[in-house]
Amino acid sequence: MLTLHHLEYSQSFRILWLLEALHAEYELKLYNRDPETNLAPDDYKALSPLGTAPVITDGDVVLAESNAIIDYILDSYPDSDLNPKAGHKDRARHLFWYHTSPGSLMPLQSIAMVLGLLETRSPWLISALLKAVFGQVRKMFLNPRMETLLGEMEKDLGAQPFFGGDNLTVADITLVYPMYAARDKGIFNNGFANINAWFGRIEDLDSFKSARAKDNRDRIAFRFQN
C-alpha cells in the first residue's frame, strides 16, 4: 500500500488532498517539524532523496517532488477527471497551470523568501542596506513577473472556475500550497475577486475538508516567525 509521509506545514499537503480527492486507500504518516530549526526531522530527511517534502513510498518505490508524485499516483486512476486527457478542451489550460506552479510561481516565491529572510534576520544597519538593494530586485525583477502571473490567474479564473478549467484538476491541487502561502502574506487582500472566489470554491469541497481534517493544522503553508 502507498504511504504518504506528510510533513506538517509543507508541500505534502497537496498529496494528502489528492489522495482524499481520489478516495484512495493509503497509509498516512505524520511528521512534525523540528521546533528549533523548523526543518523536517532526521527520519524524514533520511527517507527523501532530496531531503524535501513530499515523499511517498510504495513497495520499492521512494518518490519525491510534488508533481512527480501526482503523476505517479494518477497512473493508478487513468479515468480520473483530475487529469484532463489528450484532446480534452481544457487540456492546454490544465497543463499550463499544472506546470506553472513549480516552474514559475514557486521559484519567484523562493527568491522573495530568501531576500525577505536576509532582510529580517540581519542586524539593523545591514538590514537597511539590504532593503535598499533588494528593493531594486523587487521593482525590476520579482514584482513585474509576479504581477503578470497573478494577472493571468485572475483572468483565467474569471473565465472558468478552476485553474484546471471547468473541473478541479491536479493543477488546482499543486497550486494549493503556493496560493495559500501567497494569501497568508496578504497578496490577495485587495482586489483579486476571482482568485478569492477560487479559495472559497475549493474550501467547499469535501475532499479539501477531509484533507484539512487529517492535516489538523491551523493553516496549510509554512510561515517563518520573524
Place this chain on the structure above:
Amino acid sequence: MLTLHHLEYSQSFRILWLLEALHAEYELKLYNRDPETNLAPDDYKALSPLGTAPVITDGDVVLAESNAIIDYILDSYPDSDLNPKAGHKDRARHLFWYHTSPGSLMPLQSIAMVLGLLETRSPWLISALLKAVFGQVRKMFLNPRMETLLGEMEKDLGAQPFFGGDNLTVADITLVYPMYAARDKGIFNNGFANINAWFGRIEDLDSFKSARAKDNRDRIAFRFQN
C-alpha cells in the same frame, strides 16, 4: 501546424530538441535577445502569457512553460519512448527527474543567479558586504541542497545511462537547459564522471545535433556578462 517560437540562448532549446527527437513537422521561428537588455524582444513578450520562453502556438492554443509544452506535444505521440508509460520499470525515475528540473534544480539556480548578479553589479563596498551575507546563504541553504541534488544525479547516472532510465526521455530533454547552465559555470569540472558521460552521450545523438544546428548558437544556455 505547430510553431515553436524559439528565443536564442533560452529554455526553448528544450522544445527544439524534443521536436527534432520526435521527427515532428513544425515551423521554427527564431527570436534574438535585445542586445542592450538581453531580454526577449517585445513581439516575443507579447506572444507569451508570462513573457517568458518557451512558447508555442498551435491553432488557437498559445502555450508557455517548458514541461506544459512537452506534455502537450507528447499528446500527439502517445507511443513515444520519450515518455515511459504507467507501469514501465523506469516510470518513477523518469517522473522524478522530469519534475525535479523545474521543481528543485532551476529554483536553486535562480536564487544563485539573483545573488550573484547583486554581488557583481553593486559598487565594491556594497558588493563586499553582500558577498559576506550571501556566503552564509550559500553555506546554509544553497550549497547543501545543490550537493544533495548533484549527488543523486551522479548516483542515478551511474546506474542507468539517462535521467529517464535506459532510454532518453523528456526528463533528459527538460534537464538539458539547467545542466548546460551548470556546466558553463564549471560545476562539473572536478569529478562527476557519470554526469560528464551523460553530456557526451546526449551530444552523440542525431536529434541533439540537429537541434544544435537549427539553434546555430555557440552555446545552449544564456550567460550574463559580468
